[in-house]
Amino acid sequence: MHDMASEVTLVVVIGILLIGAVATIANRIGVAAPLLLVVLGAGIALVPGAPDIEVPPEVFLTIILPPLLYTAALKVPAVDFRRNLRVIGYLSVVLVAVSALVVALVLQSLWPVIGFAVALALGAVVAPPDAVAATALGKRLGLPPRVVTILEGEGLLNDATALVLLSTAVAAIERPGSSDVEGGMLVGDFALAVVVALVIGAVVGYATVRIRQFAGDRAIDTAISLATPFVSFLAAESLRGSGIVAVVVTGLVIGNRSQVRIRATRRAQESATWSTFSVIVENGVFLTMGMQLPSVMAAVDEGERHLVGVIGVGLLLCAVLLAVRLAALPPLLAWLRHHAWRLRREHDRLGERLQGIDTTTKRGARLQHVHVVRGHDLSAFRDQKLGWRDTLAIGWAGMRGVVTVAAVQTLPAETPMRAELVLAAFVVAIVTLLVQGGTLALLVRALGLGRDRSERRRMELESIVGEAIDTGVEAMRREAQAHGIDEAVVDIASERMLARRAWAAHVAEVDPDDPTTDVAQISRLRHIAIEAERVWLDRVRRSGRFDSATVAVAQRIIDREEIGLQADEDEH
Structure with missing residues (x-):
């Protein structure tokens, strides 16, 4: 029983290592990893003494x-x-x-x-x-x-x-x-x-x-x-x-x-x-x-x-x-076009109905919400209209x-x-x-299907980030007034948040896959800085120069910076 467990464990470990290696190679040579793994698996199965895999x-x-x-x-x-x-x-x-x-x-x-x-x-x-x-x-x-x-x-x-x-x-x-x-x-x-x-x-x-x-x-x-x-x-x-x-x-x-x-x-x-x-x-x-x-x-x-x-x-x-x-x-394409036309007609009819309805009532508010949602849907269908190339x-x-x-x-x-x-x-x-x-x-x-780099998308991103930041700043000011927090503290926190607005607008205009853009170069420099900070902090930790609890706090700050950087890269 022990030998069987050891053999299964060894097979699993080797399999994970092979998967990691093949996935890395596939990304570098531009070949789908599943295809390489099928070929590799068939080759392994032909080796004398290879285990029989039955899942x-x-x-x-x-x-x-x-x-x-x-x-x-x-x-x-x-x-x-x-x-x-x-x-x-x-x-x-x-x-x-x-x-x-x-x-x-x-x-x-x-x-x-x-x-x-x-x-x-x-x-x-x-x-x-x-x-x-x-x-x-x-x-x-x-x-x-x-x-x-x-x-x-x-x-x-x-x-x-x-x-x-x-x-x-x-x-x-x-x-x-x-x-x-x-x-x-x-x-x-x-x-x-x-x-x-x-x-x-x-x-x-x-x-x-x-x-x-x-x-x-x-x-x-x-x-x-x-x-x-x-x-x-x-x-x-x-x-x-x-x-x-x-x-x-x-x-x-x-x-x-x-x-x-x-x-x-x-x-x-x-x-x-x-x-x-x-x-x-x-x-x-x-x-x-x-x-x-x-x-x-x-x-x-x-x-x-x-x-x-x-x-x-x-x-x-x-x-x-x-x-x-x-x-x-x-x-499907013909059906979608008919559906978009019908949805537009229903949206217009609902808009006409709302003109004679009190939107402060529960029913009126619900109908108004439906009208707004349908309007957003129509805008999305219009901006992302499917054509023969998409299908x-x-x-x-x-x-x-x-x-x-x-x-x-x-x-x-x-x-x-x-x-x-x-x-x-x-x-x-x-x-x-x-x-x-x-x-x-x-x-x-x-x-000719590519990434959507339209002006509308840039404006949308700038708008949504801006409104989110304004909401956050307003919440900070209310909290500061309620608890007597110094206004200077609020200003410092607000400056850090407002810097995200200009950055978001800039990021929307660059190609996320182009390594020569300033966004990619800044990201690379930030990675280098974080790596240098991590190595330095490790030396300090081993030297005993600072208290371990203090070093741990510094480590969490660096980790949060890295998480935020990775999140930016995943989004863009």
Whole structure:
């Protein structure tokens, strides 16, 4: 038992080190880390004496997937998610269901022996694009904010549709003498799963924010954060809800409510913790996939010709999925334009109604609030209007990843042609990451989609920072008057805050990726200064020149400066 534990620990440690090394190399040479890890994993598996890696499918779906989606959901603004909910719903429900159905029909025509339920199961496996891969790449390439939000939202919710389809198909596979999938049961299961998940996810999210608000220790706060996605997932699953949707809702609630309720230092700590987890776990899935690839190919043991045929089927499914996705986007664009026109007309009608309503009453105030919100929505839709170039980028960004790799391994052992199905799914994940992920940057540049550096954005940033600072200064002055604080102290504190206004306006005008700008150079100099301060403070600490408590206070000041600098860099 001790030897087995030592071996597992060694494998995990080596895996983490390999992931870190490959991720570093991939960033420097501009290649997607998952692809390098798949190749590395396959190479390791071919080494004589290499350990056989067999991860139970339940580990992927209950331990790995929930925190990955939770981490992504924490970063999605709720307002943007609400504004694009129609697009997200279309892509994550309708498109996933249609893609799974088309793949099932194609697959059944090629391999009639497997039956429709098995074909639909694989369709559900390969239908949902990966949430993390697409959005991370989109942000790095500077895609418009609305496009990134749509990709984030789609990737967060499409897994629920796919997994409900998969569970229904697997139930039909396991039912003796039956391979039919009942449409009524499918719709009913999906509706129940979503409703339960929405309730559970919201309850867990709001409760967690309240609990963490009063957590007195950082370690306890981190422990609660680590447990949250699993609590939400397991609670929803136990009530026949979608654990995936529940986790996403919980992440959205916490990510947007914590800005007010939870301290910045704890949110920074939470972000660092989950970012580390995401890098290790997501890349670990692809390393594991690579190590399983030789054995999966060996299981397709009917000769080299058959193996090539299975890979060809996987390539065909890639083409089918891309064709369905691109074909679904023009109707979406037309629908969005019609919705924007209808929303504008309703907004105008509501404005006319408000002219004859007393807005000081409860009903009048509510209608006025709705009118203001709709006005902001219309402005956002107008400024971030989706065109054919945006939708083409959305279509090309449909890479498959962690969910496809994990879900295909949940197929029952008695599934006909199981090894072939697993290999086909692996091919879809690898090829879409290689082809679509590898060429998305070229497509973005060819389409002229870049970062929004408009004058309007600069003015918005200057306005919001300015109003926030004015609010803060006014609050300081009220506090000073109430407690007799010297006005000179208020002036000193105000000067430090007012300096942020000019800096924010300047930062908005420069390219955040250009290392030659003064903003990048100032950031580099600040990093050098902080590093020098840290080294000097360490020498002082070891010399015993100052009291340890005093040194600790100085260390916290330097740490806060570094946290603030890192936050500025993450934002810009």
